[in-house]
Amino acid sequence: MANFHDTPSTPSPPQRTPGTGERRLAALLARADIALNGSRPFDLQLHRPGAAARILAQGSLGLGEAYMDGDWDCEQLDGLIQRLLAARLQNAVHPPVLALARLRARLFNLQSRARAWVVGRAHYDLGNDFFAAMLGESMAYSCAYWADADTLDAAQNAKLELVCQKLGLRPGMRLLDIGCGWGSLLRHAAEHHGVQCVGLTISRAQAEWTQQRCQGLPVTVKLADYRSFEVAPGARFDRVASIGMFEHVGNKNYPAFFDVARRALKPDGLMLLHTIGKTRHHEATDPWIDRYIFPNGQLPTLGQITDCVDAAWVTEDVHNFGADYDRTLLAWHAQFRQHWPRFAARYGDRFRRMWRYYLLSCAGAFRARAVQLWQVVLSPTGVPGGYRRPLS
Structure with missing residues (x-):
């Protein structure tokens, strides 16, 4: 019978260090009591690290598109959005696309x-x-x-x-x-x-x-x-x-x-x-x-x-x-x-x-x-x- 302690162990893969975008996103989400890759149903599970920078750069547009592309998931999506809005995190991100949307609405009749x-x-x-x-x-x-x-x-x-x-x-x-x-x-x-x-x-x-x-x-x-x-x-x-x-x-x-x-x-x-x-x-x-x-x-x-x-x-x-x-x-x-x-x-x-x-x-x-x-x-x-x- 083989001795367990004599069995060669497989080394664990090295832990990846979160990038700057992930750290910034995690800090922002924490203000709404949301954890990045946490265990609660309303926590955001990030599948592709590059999506963090996309979300920070594009705000709600990036958040929604990244979800459509499968870059992140959340078991209780409504709970996640509720917390984001209750903490008014949308005011902490100022993507150019939002400024452009405001300008278009002022300059043009978008409902002609x-x-x-x-x-x-x-x-x-x-x-x-x-x-x-x-x-x-x-x-x-x-x-x-x-x-x-x-x-x-x-x-x-x-x-x-x-x-x-x-x-x-x-x-x-x-x-x-x-x-x-x-x-x-x-x-x-x-x-x-x-x-x-x-x-x-x-x-x-x-x-x-x-x-x-x-x-x-x-x-x-x-x-x-x-x-x-x-x-x-x-x-x-x-x-x-x-x-x-x-x-x-x-x-x-x-x-x-x-x-x-x-x-x-x-x-x-x-x-x-x-x-x-x-x-x-x-x-x-x-x-x-x-x-x-x-x-x-x-x-x-x-x-x-x-x-x-x-x-x-x-x-x-x-x-x-x-x-x-x-x-x-x-x-x-x-x-x-x-x-x-x-x-x-x-x-x-x-x-x-x-x-x-x-x-x-x-x-x-x-x-x-x-x-x-x-x-x-x-x-x-x-x-x-x-x-x-x-x-x-």
């Missing part, structure tokens, strides 16, 4: 009529079957309302009903939905409230889906940018809604957006705006989100909204339930992960990593309260006696 169609082709036209697998029965691609709901479908139905209640929809009314998506609000309002609906979208796939799904209902869908939509004075709408579309309007176009809505609405009507928003005016659109998910997007501040409406509208109600978006995004990710095998061959693994990063990083951002979700109810001249928000 010609550019408005880009996000439809790049994002919303990816495949109706893909979005149906992720979004569920409602096909609502906006924040759900989880106050009394336990499932995604129930929470989305609760959000749609909340919108209808806030608008006070009644049978025979006419509703305009600016940015109708896959028609979730149109269908709900027509089926449950007897409302005649018109929806606008810049996505051909969304228009086709909505027209098919709403057959037999008093629903019309128009493939049109909101700026090209004209309403005759005698055909104005009782109510106007915009759910999750305002993020594509851009601050240079806010006056035009609200002017279109105002001209479409009867003098005694109501409008509901449902939008993601940012808390700090100076923060630019995330370069990674702009490049890979929502090109030419821009989040508003609440102040920008109120500045645009104070001359021609009365702000009746403001409701923030942005924390519900965290849970919504996690539910979407769970369904995306469940159904991914159906789409793997079509989209490939880099898309899988991109979509995982998108959903979970956004969940972390809402959990950190770095971004918000507002529902704002407006009226042209003020509701007589005052507006009362329905119990929710």
Whole structure:
């Protein structure tokens, strides 16, 4: 029998000394209680040392692209992003790409009529079957309302009903939905409230889906940018809604957006705006989100909204339930992960990593309260006696 102590030992490979980029990245992450190659689920596991310099040089764009390329991983990606944003580490990195993004937004109208169609082709036209697998029965691609709901479908139905209640929809009314998506609000309002609906979208796939799904209902869908939509004075709408579309309007176009809505609405009507928003005016659109998910997007501040409406509208109600978006995004990710095998061959693994990063990083951002979700109810001249928000 061989003696263990006589068995030649294999020398351990020499420990690699971390480079300057890794040391700098580790020190930065430590400020958010994140360890480089640590053992906790939200710690960042670095696979390629060169990615550290890439992340430090390019900020959020480098972080997202390096993840897509498999340069790093994290078991709890949403927890990692939550900690990064809560510690405001984005302010510690100043990549040139971020300064360029701010300059472009100041100099150019990135959401012009010609550019408005880009996000439809790049994002919303990816495949109706893909979005149906992720979004569920409602096909609502906006924040759900989880106050009394336990499932995604129930929470989305609760959000749609909340919108209808806030608008006070009644049978025979006419509703305009600016940015109708896959028609979730149109269908709900027509089926449950007897409302005649018109929806606008810049996505051909969304228009086709909505027209098919709403057959037999008093629903019309128009493939049109909101700026090209004209309403005759005698055909104005009782109510106007915009759910999750305002993020594509851009601050240079806010006056035009609200002017279109105002001209479409009867003098005694109501409008509901449902939008993601940012808390700090100076923060630019995330370069990674702009490049890979929502090109030419821009989040508003609440102040920008109120500045645009104070001359021609009365702000009746403001409701923030942005924390519900965290849970919504996690539910979407769970369904995306469940159904991914159906789409793997079509989209490939880099898309899988991109979509995982998108959903979970956004969940972390809402959990950190770095971004918000507002529902704002407006009226042209003020509701007589005052507006009362329905119990929710």
